[in-house]
Amino acid sequence: MEWTAAPARLATASADFEADFAACLHWSAETDAAIEQRVADILADVQARGDAAVLEYTERFDGLPADSVAALELSQAELKAAFDALPPAQRDALQAAAHRVRKYHEAQKKASGESWSYRDEDGTLLGQKVTPLDRVGIYVPGGKAAYPSSVLMNAIPAHVAGVQDIVMVVPTPRGEKNPLVLAAAYVAGVSRAFTLGGAQAVAALAYGTATVPKVDKITGPGNAYVASAKKRVFGTVGIDMIAGPSEILVLADGTTPPDWVAMDLFSQAEHDELAQSILLCPDAAYIDAVQREIDRLLPTMPRAEIIAKSLSGRGALILTRDMEEACAISNRIAPEHLEVSSRDPHRWEPLLRHAGAIFLGAYTSESLGDYCAGPNHVLPTSGTARFSSPLGVYDFQKRSSLIEVSEQGAQTLGAIASVLAHGEGLQAHARAAEMRLKG
Structure with missing residues (x-):
């Protein structure tokens, strides 16, 4: 036709x-109401039954039966074997792309991702401490198409940020594994990888099961079920965006x-x-x-x-x-x-x-x-570029304020805080500041 x-x-x-x-x-x-309800049921079931629910939905939706979720985990040896088995042209292209993506995100980290501090004239230290997240989950779409580029774009900035544990989930309908996706996980430094997809994979990452570790943040695109699940688990974990x-x-x-x-x-x-x-x-x-x-x-x-x-x-x-x-x-x-x-x-x-x-x-x-x-391909859609940014190193870091007030600085700041705290009717706040004042 x-x-x-x-x-x-x-x-x-x-x-x-x-x-x-x-x-x-x-x-x-707006997500279809039937999808929203189905996703809500899946999330609640995985939260309650863990691995058993994940196995049930993986067999139902992906046609992939397994005796345990551990059997669905891809070993580092399997990832490396997939890389080694690629045709030389694909191996070279994957490594070249990974190099450029890593180089860009390393430059991004240097520009905006370092801790900093300064001292006032009275010796008070003020600053910001930048630390990586402990563990993140990356969702890589599978099924109709395979996306090794999504592995690089999600895992490499997390790796550059200093995240120690990167958990990848990727659906493999009927057990069909894409060698380029597995090889990309090896090249990008993925820590653990599971052949899981859909709302059940998002739930497993968000809540944790006996086998799948709970993460701090989930990134990566997916279908309507994945998008709905990410929206619902936000707050329990961080997410990148709803694409x-x-x-x-x-x-x-x-x-x-x-x-x-x-x-x-x-x-x-x-x-x-x-x-x-x-x-x-x-x-x-x-x-x-x-x-x-x-x-x-x-x-x-x-x-x-x-x-x-x-x-x-x-x-x-x-x-x-x-x-x-x-x-x-x-x-x-x-x-x-x-x-x-x-x-x-x-x-x-x-x-x-x-x-x-x-x-x-x-x-x-x-x-x-x-x-x-080199720059990240995970980008804001639907007009959200008005207020949001591409995925980057900063999405895998958090910032803590640093405050160290000197004895001299406490005299100035304490007086200011006392006045404002009394104005808000918070006397304990005021007294805590006043106790450090001399005289």
């Missing part, structure tokens, strides 16, 4: 633009080959039917050229059906008055991935305030960021 893709065609000069634009962006993040469908926005000035841009739009559309691909451009003829390339290239794509449904259902080609307006609209969208596909991307970058990751220049395809450029 031959598929066609018809992204919405909008123009900012149109009187109907705002309404059409809002309709294009609309996506309900929505993948997104790309290409901001183009018409100088990039149109087939490049068409394929970049495909690169997100092929994830699933709800993924969103948008082009913003002030050149109508160029938009027409991109549409022609979409029509020409679509039949050559193995995932043509998914791409066609994504572009037709949620895609858009938007004609703007100029590049400045395109930048303003981009800020309103706050996309997960933002490509500035122009001759002079650094001219426009200062105008761009909200995006998960910004890809500058025609040669910087979003797919390079997904795999091997």
Whole structure:
């Protein structure tokens, strides 16, 4: 069957633009009520019955029977064997990507992840102590596709942050293990790995079982059940984010080959039917050229059906008055991935305030960021880039304030605290400060 893709065609000069634009962006993040209830039941069951419940759901949902959860744990020897058995090209690519991801996150740690302190003139020490989390869980999607890149992007920044215990869960429906995923776990320094998935895996990590250790934080993407489970266990453990469908926005000035841009739009559309691909451009003829390339290239794509449904259902080609307006609209969208596909991307970058990751220049395809450029590919979606950031070293660290007040400093600070505490009606607070005052 031959598929066609018809992204919405909008123009900012149109009187109907705002309404059409809002309709294009609309996506309900509400999880189906039946999924919410099912997830709640699974979490409660795993919390109550531990390994027994995990085994039951793993057999039911993944078709993977086992006598014990311990039998579903992957040994370090098995991870290394998977790495050793890879074709040399895959081994080299995995190690090269891991090196770049590690190098980037090491630079990130040096820039923002170190403890610091200073002393006032009276000898009082003030500062911040940065320490890694003890144990984190990383969820790696499996089933329809395998994602070794997700292993690198979640495990390596945790490793760089200093986390000592990294527990990976990955579904392996019917016991089918992906060698690249296992090899990536070996390369990234995963401590323990279990062939578990779904809400039951999230529950096992959050609450702990006789076999799966309780973690402090869970990161990594998953399906609606995984997203719902992460949302429900937040507070018991930390989470990175609740991820929505993948997104790309290409901001183009018409100088990039149109087939490049068409394929970049495909690169997100092929994830699933709800993924969103948008082009913003002030050149109508160029938009027409991109549409022609979409029509020409679509039949050559193995995932043509998914791409066609994504572009037709949620895609858009938007004609703007100029590049400045395109930048303003981009800020309103706050996309997960933002490509500035122009001759002079650094001219426009200062105008761009909200995006998960910004890809500058025609040669910087979003797919390079997904795999091997170095920065993290776990990014905020659904407009949350307005207030949140990519996954990074800082997500696997916590900060403790350091306060050491000198005897001299207590005289100044004590008097201030006493006045404020009395004003709040908290006399014990005031007295504790006053006891340290001289005279």
